Amino acid sequence: MNPFRWDVDWNVLIYEIAVSALVALAAVAISYLAYRITFGLLKKITQLSESETDDLLIQNIRSPIKWSFIAIGITLAAQVDSGLGTVWEPLAQFLRPALLGWIAYNVVKASVATIEARLESYDDPVATRSRKTRIAVLSKIATFAIVVITIGLMLFSIPSVRAIGTTMLASAGLAALAIGAAAQPALKSLIAGVQVALTEPLRIGDLVKVDGDAGRVEEIKMGFITVRTWDERLLIVPTSRFLDETFENWSRVNERLTGPVYLHLDPIADVDPIREEFERFVKGHELFDGRNLALLMTEAYPESVELRLSMSARTIGDLWTLRCETREHMLKWLREHQPEALIRHRLELPGGHVKAGEPGAP
Structure with missing residues (x-):
């Protein structure tokens, strides 16, 4: 059919x-x-x-x-x-x-x-x-x-x-x-993304430091966060890592930071004129916001001393520029006014070299 x-x-x-x-x-x-x-x-x-x-x-x-x-x-x-x-x-x-x-x-x-x-x-x-x-x-x-x-x-x-x-x-x-x-x-x-949204350990646009690299947060995804470094590299970091491990957030509250410039000088250096020149230069700089300004001797070793020159600015970018220009200016000033303060490797021979006085020595 x-x-x-x-x-x-x-x-x-x-x-x-x-x-x-x-x-x-x-x-x-x-x-x-x-x-x-x-x-x-x-x-x-x-x-x-x-x-x-x-x-x-x-x-x-x-x-x-x-x-x-x-x-x-x-x-x-x-x-x-x-x-x-x-x-x-x-x-x-x-x-x-x-x-x-x-x-x-x-x-x-x-x-x-x-x-x-x-x-x-x-x-x-x-x-x-x-x-x-x-x-x-x-x-x-x-x-x-x-x-x-x-x-x-x-x-x-x-x-x-x-x-x-x-x-x-x-x-x-x-x-x-x-x-x-x-x-x-x-x-x-998913849970990490919700925690980031509610607790806000970091936000889009924050400047953070992860594994020694500093950069701006560009995107916050459910599974990862992208951070753009100063040299345009893109770091892909799992979202949960910002909750499980320590990281630095340089703009959590605002972008006003205080940054240092370190000078390693000879112990013979006269600190007071260096402090006066440092304060004069920074106070006259357009990027200085007037909050923090100090020069302190933070370390003293037998062959060198360490000076910490701290200053502040309105934004992180301004602070970086101010530190770079201050470092360049202070080294130039030291070469012109206190060249003996710059560290040099010296070899001292008390009484001259022994073989130099021997007969027949060149």
């Missing part, structure tokens, strides 16, 4: 397909018209507001909302036409969570753009970096959650995947242990 039926009325089938196609096209056209009318009204409403928040939100959700209108229209049409419903419903179960996830992602994206635009008007750089860091980390967490939930809902719309999920729930204990062991690094990075 032939299992295939060849007695199908092709005229009726073609007619039903044509009707379903026309119903779908009509639903798409009506939905698109409703979308244009709705967004036209929303655009007029947002033009009455001086805030840019609603404009960014409307601009970001425009595309997903358009396709959501079309999906809703086809869904309503499928309730009338059974043929269209037979084709559309399996697709709709897969597309609905995708559209919802798309909308949620764009809402997060618009919110982040709005908050960052507002931060541009802040005068406090430390507060700005703090808020940018929280926004960056929390937005990544929200995006990660949206993607995971959306993919999960899309997969569970497939009957075979749903059956596998039901079977896994029956053995939830073993599954939880296996998933927990496999996802331990990812969970550690």
Whole structure:
């Protein structure tokens, strides 16, 4: 017996397909018209507001909302036409969570753009970096959650995947242990990212020192943090490392720092004139902020002394420039006014060399 039926009325089938196609096209056209009318009204409403928040939100959700209108229209049409419903419903179960996830992602994206635009008007750089860091980390967490939930809902719309999920729930204990062991690094990075956002040991734009390299924090990801050094190298450091190990943050509260310049001189050096010249030069320098200025002899050895010349500036970059220029100036001044203070390697021979006085010596 032939299992295939060849007695199908092709005229009726073609007619039903044509009707379903026309119903779908009509639903798409009506939905698109409703979308244009709705967004036209929303655009007029947002033009009455001086805030840019609603404009960014409307601009970001425009595309997903358009396709959501079309999906809703086809869904309503499928309730009338059974043929269209037979084709559309399996697709709709897969597309609905995708559209919802798309909308949620764009809402997060618009919110982040709005908050960052507002931060541009802040005068406090430390507060700005703090808020940018929280926004960056929390937005990544929200995006990660949206993607995971959306993919999960899309997969569970497939009957075979749903059956596998039901079977896994029956053995939830073993599954939880296996998933927990496999996802331990990812969970550690996720928790570290949340901790960085809440406790703020470092922020975007902070100047930090890691493993002897100093640089600016450029990005804070869930799994790693990028640090740009002065020579344009990019350090990739795991996020958890900033919580587990010690590092230096030179701009945690502000960028006002005090930095030293060390001079190693001969013990014969006269310190008072050196101190006067140092204070005169730094006080007249445009980068000095007037907070800290001192010259101290921090070490004294049999063949040398160490002078620490400390000074302060408004920013870390200004302090670096001030230290370099002070070091160069003081060495030049010492060569011109106290050349005997500069350390030289000497070889003293009391009474002359023994062999120099012997007969026949050259």
